[in-house]
Amino acid sequence: MPAETKILFVGDVVGGIGRRTLGALLPSLRERLAPDFVIVNGENAAGGVGITPKVAQQLFDTGVDAITLGNHAYRHREVYEYLDAEPRIVRPANFLRSQPGHGWCVVEHGGVRLGVVSLSGNLFMNPGRHAFAEVDAALHALKDQTDQVLVDMHAEATSEKVGMGWHLDGRVTAVVGTHTHVPTADARVLPGGTAYISDVGMTGPRGGVIGVKREQAVEALVTRMPVKFETAEDDSWLNAVLITADGPMHARSIEQVLEPAVGVS
Ligand SMILES: [Fe+2]
Ligand SMILES: [Fe+2]
Numbered sequence: 001m002p003a004e005t006k007i008l009f010v011g012d013v014v015g016g017i018g019r020r021t022l023g024a025l026l027p028s029l030r031e032r033l034a035p036d037f038v039i040v041n042g043e044n045a046a047g048g049v050g051i052t053p054k055v056a057q058q059l060f061d062t063g064v065d066a067i068t069l070g071n072h073a074y075r076h077r078e079v080y081e082y083l084d085a086e087p088r089i090v091r092p093a094n095f096l097r098s099q100p101g102h103g104w105c106v107v108e109h110g111g112v113r114l115g116v117v118s119l120s121g122n123l124f125m126n127p128g129r130h131a132f133a134e135v136d137a138a139l140h141a142l143k144d145q146t147d148q149v150l151v152d153m154h155a156e157a158t159s160e161k162v163g164m165g166w167h168l169d170g171r172v173t174a175v176v177g178t179h180t181h182v183p184t185a186d187a188r189v190l191p192g193g194t195a196y197i198s199d200v201g202m203t204g205p206r207g208g209v210i211g212v213k214r215e216q217a218v219e220a221l222v223t224r225m226p227v228k229f230e231t232a233e234d235d236s237w238l239n240a241v242l243i244t245a246d247g248p249m250h251a252r253s254i255e256q257v258l259e260p261a262v263g264v265s
Contacts, residue, residue, distance in 0.1 A: 026063065
């Protein structure tokens with residue numbers, strides 16, 4: 001195994017603007033940060049909600065190694081079969097077993113096997129099963145198949161995310177939070193060697209309300225009436241973290257990567 005393994009994890013890619021931002025910034029980030037693996041959360045990649053096979057393929061074509069999902073995994077019916085067939089895309093492991101797709105995968109690069117686990121929080125979310133029990137089952141299944149493991153804890157409540165970080169400290173390389181689309185300022189390596197952040201943020205339009213056109217989101221908040229939401233387009237940023245592992249299931253550092261997509265529209 002190499003002395004160091006670098007994992008770039010990119011927060012929720014939102015719509016076409018998010019995909020264009022990723023496409024525009026990834027080549028220079030690769031040069032500057034030299035990640036061995038690039039993992040992205042793609043739950044908002046198609047039109048701002050969900051993902052389609054075509055959009056997933058586009059992400060893989062930009063050199064993404066694996067895609068994680070979340071509560072919007074099943075928005076587009078045409079992705080159901082793809083979720084069963086494509087090993088590199090994962091929906092939360094604590095969804096029901098009867099639901100399409102699978103909850104973890106293993107991708108390999110330069111002799112390093114990286115396990116990627118997707119989870120959904122239980123607080124204010126509605127997965128069919130319990131995140132804490134199912135992550136233990138996932139790690140048991142991945143035992144002996146992986147050198148590093150990254151867990152995407154897609155959850156609303158910071159308490160549950162922080163709790164998951166402690167639950168997995170020393171057992172996985174990284175626990176990264178997604179779903180709120182807002183990056184948190186608590187990135188750190190926990191004492192057992194697990195890199196942790198409560199939320200990576202999103203890759204998409206900061207000029208909206210977590211991805212939605214701000215005038216529509218504000219109208220819904222003000223009037224308490226249904227409003228048709230469209231994806232915002234302005235002020236797109238890439239939000240990610242770079243995790244450097246210096247041994248099996250052990251991180252040395254986690255750094256935030258917060259980049260404006262200048263000129264991307
Ligand atoms: Fe999201
Ligand atoms: Fe979400």
